[in-house]
Amino acid sequence: MWRLTENQRSGNLYPTHGLGPIAQIMDINRDDRMDYLVSMASNDFMLEARAQQLAASEPDFAEFKGKTFRGNMNTTTIRTAKGKTIMLQHDVTSSRVYSRLHLNGGAKGSAQKYPLPVFVNSGLIATGHEWIDEKAFKELEEKYRPEIVKRIGELAKKIGGHGGMAFVMGAYLKMLS
Numbered sequence: 001m002w003r004l005t006e007n008q009r010s011g012n013l014y015p016t017h018g019l020g021p022i023a024q025i026m027d028i029n030r031d032d033r034m035d036y037l038v039s040m041a042s043n044d045f046m047l048e049a050r051a052q053q054l055a056a057s058e059p060d061f062a063e064f065k066g067k068t069f070r071g072n073m074n075t076t077t078i079r080t081a082k083g084k085t086i087m088l089q090h091d092v093t094s095s096r097v098y099s100r101l102h103l104n105g106g107a108k109g110s111a112q113k114y115p116l117p118v119f120v121n122s123g124l125i126a127t128g129h130e131w132i133d134e135k136a137f138k139e140l141e142e143k144y145r146p147e148i149v150k151r152i153g154e155l156a157k158k159i160g161g162h163g164g165m166a167f168v169m170g171a172y173l174k175m176l177s
Contacts, residue, residue, distance in 0.1 A: 003092075004064050007047055011039060012074045012090040017100060021113075022086055024146060025104050034086075037078040041071030046093045 006013055028034060047069035055065035072094045078086040102113040109127040124131045125140060132140075145153075156164030 001060065004047070004051060004061075004069070007069045007093075008067055010041060010070045010074075012076050012088055013070070014090055014092075015076070015088050018088045018090075018102070019086070021102055022104065026080065026084055026086070028080065032080045032082045032084065034078050035081045037076055039074060039076040041074040044069045044071050044093075046072055 023029070023034075026032060048067070051061055051064040051067065051069070054061040073089060073091045076088045076090075078088070080086070104111050109125060111126075112124040125137055126132065149156075152167070153164065156167035158164075159167050
């Protein structure tokens with residue numbers, strides 16, 4: 001029920017999974033900073049109708065009858081002080097396939113971590129019009145692995161949810177406080 005309560009607000013309700021890794025890659029709060037953003041959402045084409053339907057037969061949903069909910073897709077564009085842009089999208093209600101796409105592109109190349117094509121196990125990096133091979137990717141992944149992941153990566157996988165992401169984000173926030 002907490003999801004329905006949260007979805008009565010507008011905006012991107014869960015930006016950290018997408019924004020945290022990208023902010024680290026882009027040196028946010030080290031060499032650059034977020035300057036401003038624009039955020040907009042589609043209309044809600046699903047939650048209100050579903051809440052109405054469930055409220056008719058299940059008492060737990062009665063409190064949501066007649067309520068309005070945020071749009072199905074929220075898109076936020078952030079511009080940094082150095083002129084880079086970040087696009088975040090949040091969608092938990094439409095019928096599209098689940099995705100946590102992390103794609104970073106710049107003047108010298110691009111990288112994609114998730115989701116990946118079936119034939120790729122770890123990630124994709126390109127410095128031209130083709131992805132580098134898996135061996136070269138593994139070497140780069142090891143070379144640029146963040147210090148926090150080196151220290152607590154395996155522990156995070158054992159303890160934390162989302163493949164260790166929740167544990168790492170919690171540890172990172174604890175270090176900042």
